[in-house]
Amino acid sequence: MVLWRIANDESDAAWDQHLRAARDAVVFQSAGWAAFKAQAGWRPFRAVAQDDHGRVAAMVQFLVKRMPLGVTMAWAPGGPMWRFAEPVGEIRKEDWAGLFALLTSQMPCVLARIDSYEPESAGEPSPFGASVRRPRHRIGSGASIRFDIAGGEDAFVAGMSSKHRYYLRKGLAAPLRWEAGATDRDIAALVALHREMQTTKNLQSGALSEQTCRAMRDALGPDGMTIVTGYVDDRPVTACLTLDFADSAFYYLAATGAEGRKLSAAYAMLPRLVAALHAKGIRRLDFGGTAPDVSERAGVDHFKKGFGGEAVTYRGEWEAASLPLLAPAAGLLMKWRGITL
Structure with a gap:
């Protein structure tokens, strides 16, 4: 009792x-x-x-x-x-x-x-x-997809589908430069990409501001957020954000611009994210939910499932x-x- x-x-x-x-x-x-x-x-x-x-x-x-x-x-x-x-x-x-x-x-x-x-x-x-x-x-x-990332980047890549590894190779061949952190610069790049994505896809909700992201980072503390951004020259083309606590991370937000989609940059970003999280001592990654019964989310869910992991309810x-x-x-x-x- x-x-x-x-x-x-x-x-x-x-x-x-x-x-x-x-x-x-x-x-x-x-x-x-x-x-x-x-x-x-x-x-x-x-x-x-x-x-x-x-x-x-x-x-x-x-x-x-x-x-x-x-x-x-x-x-x-x-x-x-x-x-x-x-x-x-x-x-x-x-x-x-x-x-x-x-x-x-x-x-x-x-x-x-x-x-x-x-x-x-x-x-x-x-x-x-x-x-x-x-x-x-x-x-x-x-519903979601969970990853055990204790094995690091190489083990994560080994779990990807063959089609996702094809797009990964395409992304790795692109002139991408990667940064990981949670600075104001990282936040500004993510918000700019998210705004571009909303405009391109004509999304009416879910607006993101730099002020909100900075407030979230400051509340969670210096180890509570990870942003990985891919650049071509000095232009951000893809970025994602996780919220981190103890040995787990939650995939909270991601955005890829038109230039990044042409380069398959998002496929190359996920292994970089795993490497950054692994370096922080993170061992578990939740892919931020899936929506099996929502047809509008089928493309996003297909993207997530191709990285492997364990589908959980x-x-x-x-x-x-x-x-x-x-x-x-x-x-x-x-x-x-x-x-x-």
């Missing part, structure tokens, strides 16, 4: 220290991510479950925000965590009910939603019990509401407002 307690009084450093001990720790549960989202009006609500010996058995960071009509949204991207390097026993289904009881005791009109990045097996029952249910309107697909999104009609109403509001990670 475990006992949940509010952990809002813990320092950010102490929270991240606990999080690093989790087997599948993700950046979206970190104090740095909460600091970044605070700039958009979200505040962290942290809870920890401890066993009879005081050991941490589970932990979760909700991002909390007041919505219209007095509803509070509590959103836990990447959480909760309950697999640790030193196991402390199984969390029972009834233990999760204690978490949501703790949350509703603090927020009487709340919709709580978790988005677990714990992989699930086909046909495996939910570990969360009857205290939560699947939402009607999901924010993400719950996460346990994904589950929700609990303090009032019966709150979940469907708030779900529609989330879809309308476009709440994302």
